[in-house]
Amino acid sequence: MFSLAVDLRGVPVLAVGGGPVSARRVRAFAEAGAEVTVVAPVLCAALRTLPAGVHWHERGVAPEDLDGMRLVHTATGDPEVDRKVVEMATERGIWCVNASASTTGTAVVPARATVPTPVGTVTVAISSSDPLRSVEVRNRISHHLRTGPVDLRSRRPHEGWVALVGGGPGDAELLTARALTLLHSADVVVIDRLAPQSVLDTLDPEVIVLDVGKRTGHHPVPQHEINRLLVEHARAGRGVVRLKGGDPYVLGRGEEERLACVEAGVPVEVVPGISSALAVPAAAGIPVTHRGVSRGFMVVTGHDEVPELPTDSGHTLVILMGIAGLPATTARLIARGRSAACPVAIVESGCTPHQRVTVGSLATIAGLAAARGVKSPAVVVVGDVVRLGPDWIAAHSAEQRASA
Ligand SMILES: C[S@@+](CC[C@H](N)C(=O)[O-])C[C@H]1O[C@@H](n2cnc3c(N)ncnc32)[C@H](O)[C@@H]1O
Structure with missing residues (x-):
């Protein structure tokens, strides 16, 4: 044939x-x-x-x-x-x-699979005398193309593009298959501090890596400059992955960057990522909802004062960027009607080898955080679901043993 x-x-x-x-x-x-x-x-x-x-x-x-x-x-x-x-x-x-x-x-x-890249679809077609064998080989090759370090960049002149890619909470294992395909198609990667850094080791040495990582209170590369970099590289005919921590649209300025590309006439794709708002509590064994305990959750920034927040402890609050303002936030939540005994967990550097969990109540957590030197990045979880996590269970069974 x-x-x-x-x-x-x-x-x-x-x-x-x-x-x-x-x-x-x-x-x-x-x-x-x-x-x-x-x-x-x-x-x-x-x-x-x-x-x-x-x-x-x-x-x-x-x-x-x-x-x-x-x-x-x-x-x-x-x-x-x-x-x-x-x-x-x-x-x-x-x-x-x-x-x-x-x-x-x-x-x-033939056994076929397609891998869409920003400069065209790559089709894998395998045929052999045994159709089942062809399917096996097709599956392995297409999986490797999508997720393995296969260089998918086009070496021929092509139209530039930008992909705003959610990198998840920091562990490269939590990148999506689409994120990996785009990373291996990119000529330039513009990376945030909280995006998974280890994936950079799998890229071709020719790929330009620009670290624009922001730290609390210190923005080394201002947002307008990041927007300019994305547009400029794309206009020069390069494929640009903007690798962001978590999900681009969850307190991540993703829409600002997308609009900058649209205004400049640069093709732009947004790839959702696993947000730390969900992944980090999960990594600490805390489900943000659980039947009979919590019917919903709300994600807020701890930077600004959010006026109306649910007060019942069956509604989970997930606070990002909440460490610097923790004493003020907890006091405000109590003043607005949340019980001072409402359970709280702080998960620092979630989904990384340095993950650490601190548990307490709304009344005690700010003091505990200060005593333990809790640092950003951290996710603060407020609500009864905190009781389901292993750290709360361990802390309270130790208390019970001590009082017995
Ligand atoms: C600017 S926001 C970006 C959120 C991101 N777009 C997302 O969906 O995860 C940064 C905040 O996310 C939280 N965060 C991100 N990654 C984290 C991690 N691995 N562990 C704990 N908190 C994290 C922290 O609250 C941090 O201050």
Whole structure:
């Protein structure tokens, strides 16, 4: 077999058989723009809602079904019928795929996977004498392309682009597959302090890495300068990943950066990341909601005073950037009606080897944090869910043992 990619737009394709194999191929042919006709006495569940434009003849195949077709796919589950369909197609000079015995057909569909990159889609197509083996190899290669350190950069001149990528809470294992694909497609990576730094080691040494990390009260690279860098590199025909901590749209100025790109006419994609607001409590064993304990949660910044906050301890508050203002925030929460006994956990450097958890109540947590030298980055969790975490349980069972 000679590997070839063909344009199926507007091409009449006959699919004989209504089982799951036929269903997968019918969808793929229709997605590729073919005019698909299905001939089968019955359709499996996957084919009962036929893709738009696909016609079904509810009967067995007849020779005239092949008239005017340019490609035939047979997967009837009956080797004799499939063999006959191949024979009829071959007599008429039509390419024919036999799904039940691929070597007897005159065409094969390779095991395929696509990896969309900002400068075009990469398609992996594997064929071998054993279709199952092809699928295994396809799966491994496409997984490696999506998530492994495969250099996907285009070396030819191309239009510049920017991707605002959520890097998660700091552990490179929590990057999304899309984040990795884009990182390995980028010519420039503009990285924040809280984004996973270790992923940089997997990039090609030619990739330009710009560290614009902000620290509390100290902004080494101002926001307008970051916006300018993104636009300038993209305008120079480079692919730019702006690797941000957590999710770009959760207290992350992602929209400001997106708008700067849009205003400059630079193509921009936003890739969600795992926000520290969810991941960091989870890493400390604290679910932000739990049936019977908390029905919802609210994420707020500790930098500014937020006027209306839920006061019942069954509604979880997750405070980011809350360490410097912790005494004022806790006092305000109590003054506004939260119980002084409401449980609080502070999780520093969550999802990293330096993670540390401090637990207390609204009344005690600011003092405990000062005594333990709690530092940013940290997530403050306020509410009854804190009682579910191992640190609260350990602290309170120790108290009980001491008082017994
Ligand atoms: C500017 S906000 C950005 C939040 C980010 N966009 C997100 O979705 O996680 C930075 C704050 O996120 C929190 N944070 C981010 N990563 C953290 C981590 N690994 N451990 C604890 N807190 C973290 C801290 O409250 C930190 O001050």
